[in-house]
Amino acid sequence: MLIAKNLSKTYNGKKAVNNVSFQVEQGSIFCLLGQNGAGKTTTINLFLGFIKPDSGQILIDNEEIESNATSIKEKTAYIPETVQLYGNLSGIENLDFFSRLAGYKYSQEKLQEFLTKAGLQEEAHLQHLSTYSKGMRQKVGIAVAVAKNADVIFMDEPTSGLDPKASAEFTTTCKELAKEGKTIFMATHDIFNAVHVGTTIGIMKEGSLVQQIKTSGIDANQLKELYLETI
């Protein structure tokens, strides 16, 4: 579903992303680890088309992103660390607004179904966003991604600032989405979450993707050791 081929991006003479290649299968969850400044967000921004690579190729669902910008926009969703929503609208109103922007008009029942599926408690659906916690905002972000029928969801540090229960709920939701065929690509510092949610872990160091590890058969301690040896 996602292919990066020899991807490079330089800022001020420094390679933020250096000749990075990888593939992510449909229905899998790829977690990108690495120190601050390793190039994780730049990689996501390249896939989202926010910035252009100096060299290399990006394919999403076999389409080159540069020549298929509209179709790629429809297929992808982005959940930043802090999900930007309207504080004076309720969760359901935000979801309705962003679904319509993406060209979808849903009944109230269907909107509620999306929010519930994303893990948002029913009593919160009608509350103003200004009363929501970070985890609740993120759930609306996930609901928006599902409502706009995105095949691929990019996330930047999704568990940062979430309490352990919210983080565990997030893991469950991601796994359910992957089971339904969604592909998830996230940048994270959360080794514990990465090993639980991820299908594959990539470790970036100074712009290069230096490790790709399947999570089957490894635990958080083993991943932490490998990470510390690598970076």
Ligand SMILES: Nc1ncnc2c1ncn2[C@@H]1O[C@H](COP(=O)(O)OP(=O)(O)OP(=O)(O)O)[C@@H](O)[C@H]1O
């Ligand atoms: N717009 C920009 N202009 C100049 N340099 C940039 C820009 N965006 C990123 N960089 C540089 O590119 C490198 C990679 O940054 P990036 O944000 O991708 O790292 P990251 O792995 O996501 O880090 P963090 O974990 O802190 O979010 C860093 O050296 C950063 O300073």
